[in-house]
Amino acid sequence: MSITKKYKNSPLIEAICEFQFIHKEQSDATIPGMLYDKIKNEFPMKRQRQDFFSLNDMQPEVNMNDLTALTQFYNKAENALVQVGKNILTSNCLKPYPHWEVFKPMILNNLKEYREVSNPTSLRKISLRYINKINVPIKDDFRTSEYFNFYPHKPEGIKEEMNGLDATIHIKHNDARDVLILRIATLIPDDKECISFLLQVEFNMLKPEQLPFERTERWLEEAHTIINNTFESSITDNCRKLLN
Amino acid sequence: MRTSGKYKTSLALAISATTLRFHEFDEGDSSFAKNVNRSYKLHNTCNTSTTISVYDDLNKITLCYIMTQDEELKDFLIANKNLISILLEAQVQIEARFGDVPLYLELHTDFENPEWTKIFLIIKNNLSNNDALEKLKNLFKTWFFFKDKSIKRLVTISEESQ
Numbered sequence: 001m002s003i004t005k006k007y008k009n010s011p012l013i014e015a016i017c018e019f020q021f022i023h024k025e026q027s028d029a030t031i032p033g034m035l036y037d038k039i040k041n042e043f044p045m046k047r048q049r050q051d052f053f054s055l056n057d058m059q060p061e062v063n064m065n066d067l068t069a070l071t072q073f074y075n076k077a078e079n080a081l082v083q084v085g086k087n088i089l090t091s092n093c094l095k096p097y098p099h100w101e102v103f104k105p106m107i108l109n110n111l112k113e114y115r116e117v118s119n120p121t122s123l124r125k126i127s128l129r130y131i132n133k134i135n136v137p138i139k140d141d142f143r144t145s146e147y148f149n150f151y152p153h154k155p156e157g158i159k160e161e162m163n164g165l166d167a168t169i170h171i172k173h174n175d176a177r178d179v180l181i182l183r184i185a186t187l188i189p190d191d192k193e194c195i196s197f198l199l200q201v202e203f204n205m206l207k208p209e210q211l212p213f214e215r216t217e218r219w220l221e222e223a224h225t226i227i228n229n230t231f232e233s234s235i236t237d238n239c240r241k242l243l244n
Numbered sequence: 245m246r247t248s249g250k251y252k253t254s255l256a257l258a259i260s261a262t263t264l265r266f267h268e269f270d271e272g273d274s275s276f277a278k279n280v281n282r283s284y285k286l287h288n289t290c291n292t293s294t295t296i297s298v299y300d301d302l303n304k305i306t307l308c309y310i311m312t313q314d315e316e317l318k319d320f321l322i323a324n325k326n327l328i329s330i331l332l333e334a335q336v337q338i339e340a341r342f343g344d345v346p347l348y349l350e351l352h353t354d355f356e357n358p359e360w361t362k363i364f365l366i367i368k369n370n371l372s373n374n375d376a377l378e379k380l381k382n383l384f385k386t387w388f389f390f391k392d393k394s395i396k397r398l399v400t401i402s403e404e405s406q
Contacts, residue, residue: 188303188306
């Protein structure tokens, strides 16, 4: 098990593990209900997300048949939830994050229950995503480089001032079967005394049918270690001081 | 192709009244050109987060709409997250019918009944009253989101011919 640095003022606002599946048969609309029966003790509160999205990344024009809505099952404290839709299952932890030692068993248990009710043939995609919000106090002569080792820059010819930033890089792993996506962006600040930065680290397995279900746990451990190392590499000691 | 290089620049980033300065940016090298075709399509299009969409999309809303009560609207939208994606979609639907017209968001509260708070989306336009009304009726008929009572309770769309 990887060792994770635990911060007193944890910047983590959400951790998400998303599985997309391939099924031999057409998706069954009763799956959310069957899954709910299995996990309702832990996640009793049902909700329906109003927004729809496409699971087909490659297709610019979205077909209505590809759209899926997510049914959500929250725990009583409303800081953890399961989302299920057509060929998709997510486990989400909100603030306060209970740490990997709790999150990983939750992910694996939800996956086990989903497989029992839905019987997917293989994995299309796995994504482990950590969303961090870091509030940096505003001061004169603020430098982003004091807090982050990863940020975009403006071409020299542009004289106007920036009022926000958003940058993403993709880094391949395991012969491009997996891709790490690192994103930094400014967010609407929590208050006028600070600048809020998003630092999102996401590790994805993107090649369908390349990872057997039996190796999911090992993949999750590796993904978690890479995410943790990437986060630590992306922030400076000044930033660590803010988090402690 | 190796494209390693070191670029140094300084620039200013203003948020609120403060100036932020980036001092150094080192672009590492790499086999970027070789790999880029493989990876660029892989960006996550599935919005499975329950938090970040709020912040990202709130930023987009400030670009799509003119909001005079910025702070109050932001708080209201965070409390009613479902509205955010609907307002973003509303902008697309309205533009398809009315064209690129200014869209205003206003928050109204009944002070005798503070629980009654609602967003008014106002489409300012130069059309005749009849034309504008026809387009508005078309929007309500063809866009299914506004058939949802829980949405109608929180958002009203109206047009204002100038």
